[in-house]
Amino acid sequence: MADLVIADGLVVNASGARRAHVVVENGRIAAILDATEPVPAADRVINADGRAVIPGGVDGHCHVAQVTGRYRTLDDFAITSTAALWGGTTTIVDFGIPRDDSETPLQAARNKLALAKESRCDVALHGSVVSWDDTVPAQLEELAALGIRSVKMYMTNRGSTMADNDTVLKVMKEMVRLDGLTYIHAEHDAMIVHCTREHAEADRIGIEHLHETRPELTEEASVREVLAMAEYTGAPVYFVHQSTPGAVDLVTDARARGLDAHSETCPHYLVLDDGVYASRFPEWFACCPPMRSRKTVSALRGRFADGSIHTISSDHSCYDLTQKRERTDDIRQMPHGLPGVETRMPVAFTALSEAFLESRTGVETAPGTAATMDNEALLCRFVEMFSTAPARINAIPGKGVIAPGYDADFVIFDPGEARTVVASSLHMGTDFSPFDGKVLHGWPQVVVAAGTVVLDEAGFHDPGPVGRFLSRLGYRETATHPGTMDASAPLLPGLQAAAHSARPNVGAKAK
Known part of the structure; x- marks a missing residue:
């Protein structure tokens, strides 16, 4: 008898x-059976009734x-992982x-x-x-041995997290040696510093001016520079939170030349524009890069629909309004x-549904337009960006399929199914959502x-601290x-020594 069957x-x-x-046994997929076959016996059967069943999200x-x-x-990991599960994400x-030089x-x-x-x-x-010294290569080797096979660097944030070009180039060389990513x-620091200084001198440095201090050119100039370094070193490169079609197009062109380059965007860049900074609560939208013009958002949605963007990630950062409002000036x-x-x-799926319709009709769709179950291309494209590509690009075995x-x-x-976002009903450990009130x-x-x-119709069933650390390839x-991504291989060592089969089967037993 199987542990669980998701039927039909x-x-x-x-x-x-x-x-x-x-069919599920011991925490893994044991079989996929045609819906015309009898439903196998199981401890629990959930009838999907023809609804979409997709791989758990990888953020x-x-x-x-x-x-x-x-x-x-x-937040902490208990809070954020719980919120992730509420939102259909099973791997973060x-x-x-x-945190600093120490x-x-x-x-x-x-x-x-x-x-x-x-x-x-x-x-x-x-x-x-953040900064290079003679110990960095050995540290990167140890990280790789732990299964941490990617390194992030900031091209801006001078004086805190920014890495200079020498550091970026040297780290890229090391990541090639260690088969990492x-x-x-990507934001051009010198331009941002200069632009921000000019705004400060003109007393236009409050949150309502955020989008003016980080223009689109700053992102695209940085992407162009980093791609040149990636081409020089041969390093695979992944650009986080791309907010402009120009930045995406630079990556597309680089891939056409044979570079291993990837574009990520975030839900907020697909459904919000820079008009939010003139709203009643502009502090809800303080992020870098900032929201872009409506024209730019529309063009970015086109790249989202046509596959030029490879992944959709949250860039989740859980501050609250008290922190945000300390220095809105x-x-x-x-x-x-x-x-x-x-x-x-829901934000990504709604944005993709609308973008798909826009790409086919040439007419901007009404917010919250629903997808239809017969649009297989849309559903498959969503799965690719939400689950499959994040797992594949980050070489996480067993996920996304x-x-x-x-x-x-x-x-x-x-x-x-449509729902309205109610910030107070979410579980992310903060007191607001930039999507509050939106129908998704x-x-x-x-x-x-x-x-x-x-998660089921009875609500959330906390599994406890059972999450594993996933060692990446x-x-x-x-x-x-590609066979190295086969999840039938033995479980990789992680934070939890127990295999999935030891996890409790939480929730009701019958449906």
């Missing part, structure tokens, strides 16, 4: 969709318990970013590994380097970042993580030998 669902992978039963860009300057985000990837990249990563023991979902990590926050002093791990799925041997991480949802489609109705039902190793 429209099982959607990036490669296609089919009506099927999904490749989260900041948990992050310290930046005098501010610390108000956090960053070990040194913390090394290796120490920062080990600190996050210790904190992650409280996670309710699986966790992977990126490293981060270089993550980049000076954007240089206030914390930047938005909560979003829980709302990534519904197939035998893969982890039993699923989301069941009805694309036509694509909310999870059932969430299964490692074979355990954690090499970037080129995975690209060259």
Whole structure:
């Protein structure tokens, strides 16, 4: 008898969709059976009734318990992982970013590994380097040995997290040697510093002017510069939170020349524009890069629909309004970042639904337009960006695909169901959402993580601190030998010694 069966669902992978039963044993997918076959016996059967069944989300860009300057985000791994599960994400990837000069990249990563023991979902990590010294190569080797195979660097934030060009170039060379991936926050620091100084001198430095101090050119100039360094070193590169079509097009052109380059965007850049900075609560939207013009958002949505953007991540940063409002008079002093791990799925799905319709009709759609179940191309494209590509690019075995041997991480949802975002009803450890009041489609109705039902019609069932640390594979190793992503391989060592089969099957037993 199986542990769990998801019966008669429209099982959607990036490669296609089919009506099927999904059979789960010991936390993994044991079989995919055609929906015309009898439903196998199981401890629990959930009838999907033809609803979409997609792989659990992989959010490749989260900041948990992050310290930046005098501010610390108000979440921890228990809070953020719970919110992730509520939002259909079953794997998060956090960053070990040194809090200041006293913390090394290796120490920062080990600190996050210790904190992650409280996670309710699986966790992977990126490293981060701020400044170069002779110890960095050995630290990067040790990070790789731990399964941390990517390093993030900031091209801006002078005096805190920014890495200079010498450091970026040297780290890229090391990541090639270690078969890793270089993550980049691309904004041109000198331009931003100059522009911000001019705004300060003109007394236009409050939050309502954020978008003016970081123009689109600053992002695109930085992307162009980093791509040149990646081409010089041969390093695979991944650009976080791209907010302009020009930045995406630079990556597309680089890929056409043979570079291993990837574009990520975030939900807020697809549904919000710079008009928010003239709203009643502009502090809700303090993030870098800032929101762009309506014209830019429309063009970015086109890149989202046509596949030029590879992943959709939340860039989750959990500050509250008290922290945001301390210095709304000076954007240089206030914390930047938005909560979003829980709302990534419905915002991204709604934006993609609208963008798909716009790309086919040439007419801007009404906000909150619902997708239809017969739009298989849309559903598959969503799965690719929400689950499959983040797992593949970050070389996380067992994730992002519904197939035998893969982890039993699923989301069941009805694309036509609409809900309104109510910030006070979310679970991210803060008191606001930039999407408050928006009508969205694509909310999870059932969430299964490692074979355990954690969300259903009865509500949330806390599995406890069962999340594993996921040791990642090499970037080129995975690209060259796709079989290395096969989840039927033995479990990799992590924070939790127990296998998935030891996790409790939380929730009601019958439906």
